[in-house]
Amino acid sequence: MLMILLLPLLVALLTTVIMKYQKVVWSLFFVVSGFLSYELYTMYGKWDLVYNVELGFKIFNQNVVLGLVNSPLGWFFAFFASLTTLLIAMFSIAYNDKKHDSKTAPIWLILIFSNLGIFFAKDWLMFFIMWEAMSTTAYFIIAHGKEVSAKAAKFYLSISLIGTSTLLLGIILVSNLANSFDIARSIDSVIKLFSVNYGLALFYIGLFVTTFLIKSAVFPFYMWPSKAYAESPDDFTPFLSTVMSKYGVYGIAVFILPILQNANIPALGKINEPAYMLAYLGAITSVLATLLAIFQTDMKKLFAYSSVANIGYIVMGLSTMSAIGIEGALFHSVNHMIFKTAIFLSLAAVIYRTGERDMHKLGGLVYKMPLTFMVYLLAIISAAGIPPLNGFTSKWQIIQALMSQRMLFVAIAMIFASTGAFMYLFRCLASVFLGQLPDKYKSVKEAPLFMAIPMTILMVIMLLVGVIPGIITKPIHVVLVSMGYKVKEATWTTVHSALSNSDLNLTYLFYVFMAAFAISLIMYIFSAKQTKVAQEDNYTGGERPEDWGTTPERFNFSYGFYQPFKQIFNPMLSLISFDRWMSSFGRIVERVSNALGILYTKSEGAILMLYIGIAILIIGGWII
Amino acid sequence: MVILNILLYAFGSILVGLTFMGIGRKVTARVHLRYGPPFYQSIMDVIKLLSRKSITHNFVMDLGMIMSLAGLIGTMLYVPISGHTAFISNTNIVVIMYLMAIGYLGMAMAVAASGNPNAAIGVSRALTMMLGYEVPFFTVILGLIIFNNSSSVAVIAASQAGSIWNWNIWHMPLGYIAAEITLQAMMGEKPFDAMIAPAEIASGPMVELSGKYLGLGFLTHAVSIFVETGLIVNFFFGGGANPIDFVLKQLGVYLVAVIFDNIFPRYKIEQAVKFLWIFPMGLAVVQLLLLAF
Numbered sequence: 001m002l003m004i005l006l007l008p009l010l011v012a013l014l015t016t017v018i019m020k021y022q023k024v025v026w027s028l029f030f031v032v033s034g035f036l037s038y039e040l041y042t043m044y045g046k047w048d049l050v051y052n053v054e055l056g057f058k059i060f061n062q063n064v065v066l067g068l069v070n071s072p073l074g075w076f077f078a079f080f081a082s083l084t085t086l087l088i089a090m091f092s093i094a095y096n097d098k099k100h101d102s103k104t105a106p107i108w109l110i111l112i113f114s115n116l117g118i119f120f121a122k123d124w125l126m127f128f129i130m131w132e133a134m135s136t137t138a139y140f141i142i143a144h145g146k147e148v149s150a151k152a153a154k155f156y157l158s159i160s161l162i163g164t165s166t167l168l169l170g171i172i173l174v175s176n177l178a179n180s181f182d183i184a185r186s187i188d189s190v191i192k193l194f195s196v197n198y199g200l201a202l203f204y205i206g207l208f209v210t211t212f213l214i215k216s217a218v219f220p221f222y223m224w225p226s227k228a229y230a231e232s233p234d235d236f237t238p239f240l241s242t243v244m245s246k247y248g249v250y251g252i253a254v255f256i257l258p259i260l261q262n263a264n265i266p267a268l269g270k271i272n273e274p275a276y277m278l279a280y281l282g283a284i285t286s287v288l289a290t291l292l293a294i295f296q297t298d299m300k301k302l303f304a305y306s307s308v309a310n311i312g313y314i315v316m317g318l319s320t321m322s323a324i325g326i327e328g329a330l331f332h333s334v335n336h337m338i339f340k341t342a343i344f345l346s347l348a349a350v351i352y353r354t355g356e357r358d359m360h361k362l363g364g365l366v367y368k369m370p371l372t373f374m375v376y377l378l379a380i381i382s383a384a385g386i387p388p389l390n391g392f393t394s395k396w397q398i399i400q401a402l403m404s405q406r407m408l409f410v411a412i413a414m415i416f417a418s419t420g421a422f423m424y425l426f427r428c429l430a431s432v433f434l435g436q437l438p439d440k441y442k443s444v445k446e447a448p449l450f451m452a453i454p455m456t457i458l459m460v461i462m463l464l465v466g467v468i469p470g471i472i473t474k475p476i477h478v479v480l481v482s483m484g485y486k487v488k489e490a491t492w493t494t495v496h497s498a499l500s501n502s503d504l505n506l507t508y509l510f511y512v513f514m515a516a517f518a519i520s521l522i523m524y525i526f527s528a529k530q531t532k533v534a535q536e537d538n539y540t541g542g543e544r545p546e547d548w549g550t551t552p553e554r555f556n557f558s559y560g561f562y563q564p565f566k567q568i569f570n571p572m573l574s575l576i577s578f579d580r581w582m583s584s585f586g587r588i589v590e591r592v593s594n595a596l597g598i599l600y601t602k603s604e605g606a607i608l609m610l611y612i613g614i615a616i617l618i619i620g621g622w623i624i
Numbered sequence: 625m626v627i628l629n630i631l632l633y634a635f636g637s638i639l640v641g642l643t644f645m646g647i648g649r650k651v652t653a654r655v656h657l658r659y660g661p662p663f664y665q666s667i668m669d670v671i672k673l674l675s676r677k678s679i680t681h682n683f684v685m686d687l688g689m690i691m692s693l694a695g696l697i698g699t700m701l702y703v704p705i706s707g708h709t710a711f712i713s714n715t716n717i718v719v720i721m722y723l724m725a726i727g728y729l730g731m732a733m734a735v736a737a738s739g740n741p742n743a744a745i746g747v748s749r750a751l752t753m754m755l756g757y758e759v760p761f762f763t764v765i766l767g768l769i770i771f772n773n774s775s776s777v778a779v780i781a782a783s784q785a786g787s788i789w790n791w792n793i794w795h796m797p798l799g800y801i802a803a804e805i806t807l808q809a810m811m812g813e814k815p816f817d818a819m820i821a822p823a824e825i826a827s828g829p830m831v832e833l834s835g836k837y838l839g840l841g842f843l844t845h846a847v848s849i850f851v852e853t854g855l856i857v858n859f860f861f862g863g864g865a866n867p868i869d870f871v872l873k874q875l876g877v878y879l880v881a882v883i884f885d886n887i888f889p890r891y892k893i894e895q896a897v898k899f900l901w902i903f904p905m906g907l908a909v910v911q912l913l914l915l916a917f
Contacts, residue, residue, distance in 0.1 A: 366684055386725050396718050403769055408912060412763055419758040423751045430736040502716055502775045515630050516698035520690045527674035527836040535681055538740045539831055557741035564894045565752045
């Protein structure tokens with residue numbers, strides 16, 4: 001238990017010493033991730049593992065204890081996060097060559113340390129320390145010594161700091177109430193508070209929810225991923241998008257849900273008011289993020305918004321507070337880890353080979369990077385929630401749960417976002433991989449071996465989990481039972497539904513699709529032979545592309561792909577831009593801090609400060 | 625046995641869909657005061673197309689065309705025909721809607737791989753339109769699901785058995801009107817045919833398809849007609865006592881769409897999406913609220 005926490009720290013120390021040999025450093029990083037995954041795997045089922053460190057002082061008349069516990073929920077997140085890290089780590093070995101080296105391995109290891117700490121924390125002190133360590137280390141990795149990135153990282157850090165402050169305030173208030181820093185005990189005391197003082201209790205959990213929403217980038221804090229994800233190192237983006245966005249989800253699942261479930265709160269229909277608000281926040285997040293993703297031209301920004309939209313689904317699933325809804329949400333957390341890692345890795349491979357992030361400047365890469373294309377294709381099929389790949393199952397469960405809880409408009413929002421996802425996912429496919437191949441990319445090669453291996457593994461996982469959902473749903477059921485839900489035993493092939501008579505056998509679904517594919521293939525094979533023509537040999541209505549001021553090579557359509565659609569939303573999006581509001585707020589803060597800074601840096605200011613200080617001393621002494 | 629069944633259902637639906645298309649052409653001709661081709665013309669067309677020479681640009685195009693037909697046939701196998709499906713399953717509506725997306729994705733991928741900008745514009749319009757109709761259509765379905773507390777198409781169809789007055793069309797007329805309008809968009813009939821628009825973008829997605837690719841495209845369209853009208857029949861017209869009854873009801877639904885197709889001009893894409901989000905969506909939401917409360 002303690003070893004898995006100490007190991008990344010020690011190796012982080014070691015890697016700072018041997019920074020010069022980057023290949024060794026990244027290989028070490030890979031080995032550590034592998035070891036952690038194995039250790040976590042062996043920890044499955046040992047739910048009585050507890051580790052406490054007595055610190056020799058007291059706060060609130062309580063002995064301060066830093067505690068770790070192996071809970072099913074924490075294990076679930078930690079294990080899949082470390083598996084994802086393992087795949088990314090293998091990719092990083094190939095990615096961090098002389099040209100692309102970000103030198104972030106040591107900090108990343110500390111981040112992994114705090115990652116495990118958050119998921120295994122038993123008390124709020126531990127949780128807070130790890131949370132803070134995570135925020136700060138992530139800042140340094142996002143910045144990775146580049147000016148543009150540092151700007152984005154600053155934006156991330158300032159929003160993250162708001163979250164940390166509300167978390168600290170919440171922890172102080174709640175542990176004062178519970179007379180203990182223990183998470184489980186604070187849950188009980190907040191539940192009691194709900195029947196005594198409803199408003200105050202709502203305020204308390206509001207503080208925590210704010211933190212979690214900020215970390216997961218849920219509306220109204222949806223804007224930082226598009227900056228931070230886009231500017232962070234390409235091999236770190238998948239970690240940021242898949243693992244780090246789950247901290248908020250974990251926080252809600254471990255702290256907020258048990259309270260809402262058991263407290264005495266007035267209900268609206270089948271679920272209670274705060275959960276409804278949470279559901280609506282999730283719905284707004286996914287709709288807004290989907291719309292913003294549709295209009296992006298930068299592919300990393302596009303998928304940053306896509307991640308935000310996916311977190312929206314998860315929040316919706318959690319807020320149903322039903323067994324199927326939470327199962328769907330947890331399942332989707334893992335699915336999002338899998339397919340978003342696949343997407344970001346394949347895009348990182350594209351960026352590695354071409355050095356280009358704008359989608360409309362690329363094109364036709366399918367001829368040069370067929371494997372990357374296949375990974376991306378399967379990943380977007382999964383992300384769009386199309387069977388027989390994995391993303392479908394969890395989305396299906398969340399939709400079912402929303403419908404059975406009669407959360408009508410939230411369900412409609414989910415369908416909107418889910419169909420909209422199709423638009424932006426396809427846009428990137430068409431612009432990057434299909435269409436004409438620009439001349440300067442004629443010599444692009446397939447991704448190197450160490451990139452291809454993790455991508456291929458991800459492809460297999462996506463299909464496997466999609467066909468045999470039991471791989472993930474079995475541990476989820478352990479989690480659900482530990483959270484106090486009554487659930488039917490999970491099977492390998494079937495997923496249960498919240499509605500009657502609607503269970504679904506996914507292996508069957510896969511067979512059906514395969515049968516249909518076979519029929520289609522027979523029709524294709526038995527019809528007449530085709531001849532292959534050049535890419536540029538297109539139907540142009542008898543005109544030559546040169547007449548329109550273009551060449552056959554750039555006879556393409558990928559910039560402003562959804563221009564007519566954008567016209568519908570332009571007035572609305574310009575009306576409710578939290579992004580702009582935040583930026584203007586940021587400018588005000590900058591001005592004030594500049595003004596304050598002058599007091600220290602300019603000599604007049606320093607003298608002024610001195611006089612003020614003396615005056616305070618004199619007045620203070622006089623009063624006392 | 626199951627394999628035979630699947631083959632039977634797949635080819636049966638293709639045949640029915642193609643015949644519908646032929647009848648649709650005949651009806652169109654009669655609206656235009658022409659004589660029109662025979663009702664089996666579409667079947668002849670497909671046979672001809674599949675046996676002709678064709679050109680392809682790359683392997684993605686081949687894969688995409690196969691995937692699109694496979695996706696729709698897979699969807700079709702899940703649609704219950706008068707209570708029967710090709711194999712025993714509970715036919716979940718969310719599964720059907722998402723399986724259908726494979727078909728669209730395959731088609732979009734195939735034509736985008738051809739590299740013709742007209743095709744890409746067509747696809748971008750088709751996907752925009754998809755967002756336009758999917759939301760109101762789902763809202764209507766949501767009402768049905770909550771009404772029956774099951775998302776199984778077979779259960780919803782079976783719940784209307786008995787007399788003609790049990791049909792959902794009488795229970796939720798507003799929802800039916802909304803579904804009918806979105807069906808028009810789903811099948812790409814006027815006024816929602818901006819993605820095909822032969823005059824502006826040279827038939828959009830079809831611009832680079834020739835020979836057997838066009839033939840596969842025809843087959844895909846035929847199956848999609850079968851699936852879409854089949855869903856409407858299952859949801860609003862009681863599903864049908866036997867397969868013949870079912871197909872006749874489907875034909876009725878299809879012909880309504882064809883007649884509307886003949887009397888409307890074309891919307892621009894943003895107008896179409898706005899229209900779909902205001903009128904059918906409004907009707908569907910009112911219907912949903914009436915059902916839920």
